[in-house]
Amino acid sequence: MTAARRQLHLAAHFPGVNSTTVWADPRSRSQIDFSSFEHLARTAERGLFDFFFLAEGLRLREHRGLIHDLDVVGRPESITVLNALAAVTDRLGLAATVNTTFNEPYELARRLASLDHLSGGRAAWNVVTSSDAFTGENFRRGGHLDRADRYTRAAEFVRTARGLWDSWPPDGTPRRFARHGRHFTVEGEFTVPRSPQGHPVVIQAGDSDEGREFAASTADVVFSRHTAPEAARAFYADVKARLARHGRARDELRIMPGASVVIGDTDAEAQEKAAEIRLQQVSPQNAILALELVWGRDLSSYDPDGPLPAVDPAPCPDPDSGPVRGRVRVADPLAVAAEWRALSEAKGLSIRQTVVETSGRQSFIGTPAGVAAALDTYVRTEAADGFVLVPHLTPGGLDDFVDRVVPLLQERGAFRTSYAGTTLRSHLGLAEPVWEG
């Protein structure tokens, strides 16, 4: 019985600028040298992944008014790294996270179209909308956009970029482009011909109602944060259901949660490794930091091995104030704090132990066969179309996965055994956009 098997899509996230990267591990190498990027990209291509993914942050985060120094800090600029990686890979998609609030559509459309040409049709753009005034202090436009405005600007930004990409007919001379919108007025001729995959692939990563609607109307791929099976299935159903309203079919959008994997020769060994990694990720200092992200207060005087604070979290989560600037605080701090208290009391957990328990980031832990089966199950039961794997080590964090799990996924018929095409769209099974000149 060989009904077409739903195929898994895989992407590799370069670790860094987060508290999941274990930089103190002796196997950990540079976060900035090109050799690290090259290693992970070549590994992902050896594993026949769809794409390589780079995150973005446009201002260094601050903690109690000082630059945050506990996590990996500092990374190169995404599009430039990806252009260089295009020289050392052949098929791997190359995805850059680039903010719409602090860029202009003409310039960014041109940079992305250039990447698409220079990589032979492998470019992708993760459209993010972060817009706080904290980040704005590095840019001409400065300022702040509220959530609704951020997404209208983002939507108009993407429409404008696509219009520019379409202003050069598949085989013809460029046409004059003109758009007078609420956020942008762009007139003139685009300098780059239609790129090898029509348009770069558009990825979206926001989670709010506006974010999901934007994904359903606009994106080719969603990078989601929902990996727990029920939450993942609910998110998947919700976003896929929104597509019809925008005249789109269910398979015109791929949903790929961020996931981490820990493998061992036995389940017990994998669990043990996972626990060790959690302790490295949640150092005593990082435990207090995680707490401050919920409480929105300075908790530096608390003992990480002691109980949770008796005080309630500060009421208004405002990304521009509070002790941790440049990070997204949780949406409902009171509810989260109540949940953490209940857990801590029930199990007698310290602050650090509570954070370890609640911020579990290892989505798949087990033997290679067990992990392969679990990933496959997610895809077959419509919890995901694939995964963005977030390793905790730079740059060798996906070596084991590619050597030991990918062959098993291939044996199950759940994953490709060679790239069918040369463009990222072909890997994702997405059609080239119809030219709309």
Add this chain to the structure above:
Amino acid sequence: MPATRPLHLAVALDGPAQYDPAYYVALARLAERGALDFVTLGDCFARPGLDALAVLARVAPATERIGLVPTVTTTHTEPFHVSTAVATLDWVSRGRAGWAIGISTTEAEASLFGRRPAAPADALWREAGEVADVVARLWDSWEDDAEIRDTSTGRFIDRGKLHHVDFRGGTFSVRGPSTVPRPPQGRPVVVVDGTAGVCREPAARYADVVLVRAGAPEQAAALREDIRRRAAAHGRDPDTLRVLVALAVDLGVGEAAPEPGLAAGPPLAGGGPHFSGGPVELAQLIAEWHSCGAVDGFRLAPIAPHRDLERIVNGTVALLQHRSLFRTFHPGGTLREHLGLARPASRYAPTTRTPASTQAGGAV
């Protein structure tokens, strides 16, 4: 002893728009074979072609030694993005990046952004100077040894070695620090075309390499002196500047036995004089202008990139090498090393660790 100053040679990869990276890789490798200091690639938002910095980032891993200098405009871009992109080009090329500062004066470019009207060149060069200033501060904003990976305290970086730049210019402000650690060269090499009067000042103040256009060695020498004098007035050591003559070259007529030498010729990219003749005559001209101390070198712009570059490398450069007037290999790894320019210390590093001579950029 002007005659013993090393000769510097660079080449422009400009020409009709190309969209296949193989084209640029082949040219850059050819230039690298000639041991040239660097290649440049111009850019303009309103003319067919790819983003120049993107092209040279694509070229970086396909080459090993040659310097890579894209034009990036300061007019419709964000200074913060310019600083991170050029710093990243330096990271991916392991210290071979430069930045040719450009401005965008036309209405055609302004209307692609719809954010500000076209402005006169002098105002835009004033802004470009401020951008050059803040970009260099952002490159310096991480001291070299800011990454500490101190497992005993859990700190990845020493935040005392990261600095807000708090820059306020006429049209923008930047808080900083950069999101990119300090690039391998400390500061990538800044190139300014100092041909027009309005850019002479920012060139003398911020550039490591200044391009000039001249029809005779005396004229080149006078321009070079002028730039060095202005640099000194800004407190710089003039020996930390390289002045190159930008010369368009047409080596395609050699077979037809033309009059060798500088000709007014048809107007070429950027205008100014251009050379037409054979590779041997070009070598002659370079040797003469250089040996009398008029220039530090040349940035040649071939009018037919592939053909002329081939002749420059296999003819002109080979001859200069044969006469021991030009190096036969790159002795160092970075563009600064090719140019004989010291790696600057971060301006934010405590001066106790930085002798004043290094701060001013004394030669290595």
